[in-house]
Amino acid sequence: MTKGQKIGVIVPIFNEEDNLPELKRRLSSVLDSTGLDYEVILVDDGSKDGSLALMREFNKKDPRWKALSLSRNFGHGAACTSGLDHIDADAVIFVDADLQDPPELILEFLKKWREGHAVVFGARTGRSEGWLRRAVTRVFYRILSGVSATPLPLDAGIFSLLDRTAADSLRKLPERHRYLTGLRAWLGYPQVSVPYERQSRHASSPKQSLAKLVSLAFDAIFGFSSAPLRLATLVGLVMAAGAFLFSLNVFYDKFFTDKPIIGWSSTMVLISWTGGMILFTVGIIGEYVGRIYDEIKQRPIYLVKEKVGL
Ligand code: UDP
Ligand code: MG
Secondary structure (H helix, E strand, O other), X not given: OOOOOEEEEEEEEOOOOOOHHHHHHHHHXXXXXXXXXXXXXXXXXXXXXXXXXXXXXXXXXXXXEEEEEEOOOOOHHHHHHHHHHHOOOOEEEEOOOOOOOOOOHHHHHHXXXXXXXXXXEXXXXXEOOOHHHHHHHHHHHHHHHHHOOOOOOOOEEEEEEEEHHHHHHHHHOOOOOOOHHHHHHHHOOOEEEEEEEEOOOOOOOOOOOHHHHHHHHHHHHHHHOOHHHHHHHHHHHHHHHHHHHHHHHHHHHHHHOXXXXXXXXXXXXXXXXXXXXXXXXXXXXXXXXXXXXXHHOOOOOOOXXXXXXX
16 A cells, blocks of 8 residues: 555445434544545435435535435445445445444455455454344355355455455446345455454444345345255256155055045145245246346446535
8 A cells, every 4th residue: 555545435325314423433533544545435325314414514524525315215235336336446445334334444454455455354253233133144144155156255244345456346247136245255356354343333223124135135145146946946856756756656556455545635735735836946936037137127226316526
């Protein structure tokens, strides 16, 4: 890292007016302490509260704090992507607005960057979150890393630093379903993780609803693995083999024994079981078809409503 280099920080924001002043205070003091040139792009992802007004105020006081306001809520991945498209920096840093990821860790990121790592990301060693969320996240990451074609880091989120080359490469990935943690891992280059304890939110409640988290989990699984398709094939094979053996048994009973052929209940069990499995596998295929459809529509990932200081 030499003098004259510039750091760019991207913060996705959805209704975070209660966190923004503290974020500004802590992030500014970290960035000022580096002595490097920097810019911060706050991305307003369709907030309904006073977030955008605060962003305008920040920009008036300090032009290094810029803002991008999207035309509506596009989601965390799209918000981060829009920031990436508008930033010009030697090292791009993604950080959430709620201070769950301590801005002070950025100094550690910069150190690793200086040592020559193109990508530095925070790996959560502990979380001050509810046990249920922690348990579900843990199981999810284990499954995901088991089936993913790209080796994905465990317990990593968006909190990371990308050097210019890696950031440019990430910008080139065109997909609409943006599981950024996975896309970042896919990039390759020398990557390194920095362990840290994830804090509780500074203020207000999570903005990623359960539905958004589930859809992110689906993006991760279906975007990085074709294992579900193989599972569908496997389920089909197993059921076909079972049906074959069962029919042999029925024929045997019919022609070589006096046993009556078992009736209604076994038929119902088989029909409902088969029906369920067919729908399950069609659903898996549907997930991929839906994603293909989303991609070929080629809609932009986000739309910008207003730029402040950019
Ligand atoms: N966020 C966003 N758009 C959304 C949801 C969330 O830009 O549709 C922002 C949010 O303001 C925060 C970050 O993304 O800065 C992470 O959100 P949250 O803290 O709710 O996620 P979690 O930490 O629970 O994963
Ligand atoms: Mg959070």
